[in-house]
Amino acid sequence: xxxxxxxxxxxxxxxxxxxxxxxxxxxxxxxxxxxxxxxxxxxxxxxxxxxxxxxxxxxxxxxxxxxxxxxxxxxxxxxxxxxxxxxxxxxxxxxxxxxxxxxxxxxxxxxxxxxxxxxxxxxxxxxxxxxxxxxxxxxxxxxxxxxxxxxxxxxxxxxxxxxxxxxxxxxxxxxxxxxxxxxxxxxxxxxxxxxxxxxxxxxxxxxxxxxxxxxxxxxxxxxxxxxxxxxxxxxxxxxxxxxxxxxxxxxxxxxxxxxxxxxxxxxxxxxx
Amino acid sequence: xxxxxxxxxxxxxxxxxxxxxxxxxxxxxxxxxxxxxxxxxxxxxxxxxxxxxxxxxxxxxxxxxxxxxxxxxxxxxxxxxxxxxxxxxxxxxxxxxxxxxxxxxxxxxxxxxxxxxxxxxxxxxxxxxxxxxxxxxxxxxxxxxxxxxxxxxxxxxxxxxxxxxxxxxxxxxxxxxxxxxxxxxxxxxxxxxxxxxxxxxxxxxxxxxxxxxxxxxxxxxxxxxxxxxxxxxxxxxxxxxxxxxxxxxxxxxxxxxxxxxxxxxxxxxxxxxxxxxxxxxxxxxxxxxxxxxxxxxxxxxxxx
Numbered sequence: 001x002x003x004x005x006x007x008x009x010x011x012x013x014x015x016x017x018x019x020x021x022x023x024x025x026x027x028x029x030x031x032x033x034x035x036x037x038x039x040x041x042x043x044x045x046x047x048x049x050x051x052x053x054x055x056x057x058x059x060x061x062x063x064x065x066x067x068x069x070x071x072x073x074x075x076x077x078x079x080x081x082x083x084x085x086x087x088x089x090x091x092x093x094x095x096x097x098x099x100x101x102x103x104x105x106x107x108x109x110x111x112x113x114x115x116x117x118x119x120x121x122x123x124x125x126x127x128x129x130x131x132x133x134x135x136x137x138x139x140x141x142x143x144x145x146x147x148x149x150x151x152x153x154x155x156x157x158x159x160x161x162x163x164x165x166x167x168x169x170x171x172x173x174x175x176x177x178x179x180x181x182x183x184x185x186x187x188x189x190x191x192x193x194x195x196x197x198x199x200x201x202x203x204x205x206x207x208x209x210x211x212x213x214x215x216x217x218x219x220x221x222x223x224x225x226x227x228x229x230x231x232x233x234x235x236x237x238x239x240x241x242x243x244x245x246x247x248x249x250x251x252x253x254x255x256x257x258x259x260x261x262x263x264x265x266x267x268x269x270x271x272x
Numbered sequence: 273x274x275x276x277x278x279x280x281x282x283x284x285x286x287x288x289x290x291x292x293x294x295x296x297x298x299x300x301x302x303x304x305x306x307x308x309x310x311x312x313x314x315x316x317x318x319x320x321x322x323x324x325x326x327x328x329x330x331x332x333x334x335x336x337x338x339x340x341x342x343x344x345x346x347x348x349x350x351x352x353x354x355x356x357x358x359x360x361x362x363x364x365x366x367x368x369x370x371x372x373x374x375x376x377x378x379x380x381x382x383x384x385x386x387x388x389x390x391x392x393x394x395x396x397x398x399x400x401x402x403x404x405x406x407x408x409x410x411x412x413x414x415x416x417x418x419x420x421x422x423x424x425x426x427x428x429x430x431x432x433x434x435x436x437x438x439x440x441x442x443x444x445x446x447x448x449x450x451x452x453x454x455x456x457x458x459x460x461x462x463x464x465x466x467x468x469x470x471x472x473x474x475x476x477x478x479x480x481x482x483x484x485x486x487x488x489x490x491x492x493x494x495x496x497x498x499x500x501x502x503x504x505x506x507x508x509x510x511x512x513x514x515x516x517x518x519x520x521x522x523x524x525x526x527x528x529x530x531x532x533x534x535x536x537x538x539x540x541x542x543x544x545x546x547x548x549x550x551x552x553x554x555x556x557x558x559x560x561x562x563x564x565x566x567x568x569x570x571x572x573x574x575x576x
Contacts, residue, residue, distance in 0.1 A: 010369035017361055018379045021443060024394050025382055027405060031397070044405065088289040095282035103286075110297070112564060114500055116532050117557055118300030120539050120550045121307055124314065125300055144293035175281045204387045206503045207532070211540050222389040226507070236397070243390040250385050258378055265451035 032241030039237055050237065057238035058245065065217065066224035070203060071249070073135055073220055077142035077202040078195050084143050085194065089152025090183055094165060104153070111146040116207075123211055137212040138220065142202055148194050155190035155264075156183065193264030196257055200250050221246040308550035318547075325551035335526055336552060339534040340559055342527065345430070347498035350437040355490060357438075358445025363479070365446075366453045377450070381443040388440075392507025395436045399423055423509060426527035433505055433528055440504070445490055452486035453479070492567065499560055502532040531556045 031039060035050040091097070092104050126137045160183055168178050184191075206222040213219060219227060225242050254261065308325055310318040329336040361380060365373050383391070398405045399422040407419040422428045456479065464474050509523040521537050522529025529537075531552065539549025 007369045010364045010367060011371070014361060014364050014370050014376050017357065017442075018376055021380045021383050021439065024391075024398060024439065025386060027398065028390065028394050039403070084288045084292065087285045091282040091285035095285070097279075097282040100282075107289075110293070112496065112560070113301070114496065114532075114553070114557060114560060116500060116535060117553045118297065118302075118304045119535075119553065120300075120546050121303035122296070122300040123540075124307075124546075125296075125303070140292070140296045144289050144297050149289065175278075175284075179285070200385060204389075206387075206389050207536065211536070222387050222503075225387075225389060225393075240393070240397075243387065243393065247386050247390065251382070254381065254385055255378060258374060258381070262377075262447065262451055262454075265448065266454045 028240055029244050031237060032244050034237050036235050036237045051241070054235075054238045054241045057235055058242050061224075061238075061242075062216075063224065063242060063245075066219050066221055067246075069135060069218060070220040070246075073138045074199045074203045076135075076139045078199045080139065080143045081145045081148055081198045082191055082194055085145055085148030085152045086156075086183070086187065086191070087179070088149045089154075089156045090179055092149070092153040093156035094160065094162060094183075107146050107149055111150065115141070119207075119211070126212055132212060132214065133218075135218055138202070138205070138208055141208070142198060145198065148198065151194055152187070152190060155187055159190070160186045189260055189264040192257055192260045196253060196261050199253065203250055304550045304553060307546055308554050310547045312546045313544045314546050321547065325548045326555070328548060329551060329555050334538075334548070334552075335522070335529055335534055336531075336555055338526060339522070339529045339531045340556070342430075342522075343499055343501060343530045346433060346437060346501060346530070347495060349434050350441065351491065351494045351498065353434075353438050354441040354445045354494070355487065357442040358490075359449050359483070361442070362446045362449035362453060363475070366450060377447075380446055383440045383442075384444045386440075388503035389507050391436060391440055392504045392510075395432060395504075396423070396508050399432050424524055426523070426525050429509065429523045429528050433508065436504055436508065437501075441494075445494075448486050448490055449483065452483045456482050492564070495563060495567070496560060499556060500532055501530045502536065505530055506533055506536075531559075 027044060030044055030047050032054055033051040034044060034048040035053070038048060038050075088107075092100065122137075122141070126132050131137050164182060165178055168182055169175075173181070204222060205220075206226075209218075209220050209223045213223065216227065221242075225239060225246060307318070309320060309322060311321045311324070312318040328334050332338070361376075364370050365376060370376065386394075397403075399407075401407065401419050401421050401424065404419075404422070406422070407416075410416045411419065420428060422432050460478060461474060464478055469477070505523065505528045509528055521542060522533065535549050535552040535556070537543070538552060539546050
């Protein structure tokens with residue numbers, strides 16, 4: 001096969017799959033610019049002119065509050081999860097202690113347990129402690145994250161040179177200072193990758209808020225959108241616009257961070 | 273003095289995880305096990321019923337095995353497709369034949385980013401009987417005479433879910449394969465080419481074996497993730513969209529009822545049977561454990 005032919009074939013295959021990947025998303029974006037009634041008349045392919053009106057409908061549904069809730073939940077989950085994971089990863093990767101390997105295996109085993117296993121009792125626990133009127137039930141399950149620990153342990157083991165840690169300690173650096181000044185500096189690609197994933201997972205989480213949250217003031221975006229669907233049952237276009245706006249933050253985060261995301265993956269766990 | 277202090281350092285770094293896992297992970301899991309032996313609606317007092325809930329899982333009325341079967345069907349069909357196309361597009365993007373690498377990369381990863389709730393709703397609209405894009409397109413080109421009732425017919429509804437899950441997932445496998453490909457030493461591939469190995473031969477003898485850890489990781493996480501499927505089919509078939517969609521639990525004939533959807537509906541949806549819901553969760557855990565065991569056996573057997 002000649003060089004041009006190969007380039008053409010490969011590009012075509014990639015382009016076809018990309019169109020397939022993009023089409024439903026594109027239709028979603030375009031539908032948000034239509035007046036609800038026009039949505040069902042023909043094949044929706046080009047944007048219409050009703051975007052501002054739909055935006056007003058969305059804004060009237062206290063979408064800003066829902067948006068803020070999602071931001072708080074995802075940001076808090078991400079920060080806590082990354083710190084706790086990096087802490088534990090540091091212990092597993094650069095310290096010796098009793099039963100270390102057994103504890104690490106136990107952590108990995110918890111990764112195999114589906115998150116829904118304790119769900120029924122978790123809801124009861126939240127009611128019992130009296131947290132159902134807050135956003136905390138949506139944050140707490142992300143903090144102890146076995147996937148994050150596995151990730152951080154692998155990364156710290158290979159990316160942080162032990163000699164640097166030793167010499168810092170000889171210079172009189174405390175262990176906490178060693179972690180924040182030295183370890184953190186070496187592992188920021190792993191932090192980026194893990195942050196993006198945890199933020200995405202908690203941003204998109206639907207089941208947990210559906211079960212635990214009972215006040216509309218505490219709704220997050222996935223829940224807010226579906227309840228928008230029952231309140232404005234006929235105004236589907238506004239609902240779709242809400243979905244599109246809800247996707248924007250993660251889209252921007254991944255567009256900005258995709259390079260370091262891949263770099264983190266490459267250097268991280270998939271070495272096997 | 274210093275040595276004693278140093279001994280506590282790893283435990284200090286480990287303690288936040290252990291604390292949070294015990295309180296918000298392990299305690300609910302153990303308490304759920306206890307709840308699964310009771311009959312309870314969360315309000316009145318619990319009555320201990322022994323293994324009754326687990327016995328009921330074998331009763332067709334619980335839809336437990338039906339939902340496990342549905343979920344398994346979705347995993348078995350979509351996972352190989354995702355792996356195959358993820359690998360295909362990753363190797364094309366990694367080759368020197370395609371330009372605008374990071375642009376294509378982001379576009380194909382986009383479906384994975386979109387909220388599952390949105391995914392369910394979009395496909396609900398696309399495959400709507402009257403107003404859906406797919407039916408209109410097929411009618412426009414004269415491929416069908418009248419609209420297909422996609423979401424109201426069991427076979428078609430399952431097909432839509434497979435398409436939807438494939439659409440959502442192949443970009444995710446692509447990203448991991450891209451990372452895996454970047455870890456294969458370049459000189460190894462060059463040496464093979466110097467020795468006259470063809471593209472197909474290089475793929476079979478070098479690329480695929482070296483990508484095996486990635487594939488194993490994707491298969492295991494794919495099975496675990498696949499068994500947790502809930503939002504997409506629930507929003508696709510739950511009637512959250514327009515009027516013509518079917519608002520039945522699990523779709524027509526419960527053909528698309530997944531195990532977690534079944535658990536949700538039992539404990540927090542149509543009924544509030546917490547005990548049975550917890551038993552479904554533990555039943556699912558056993559099923560996943562069995563499949564992981566078979567998977568590891570299979571993997572080990574292949575290595576020998």
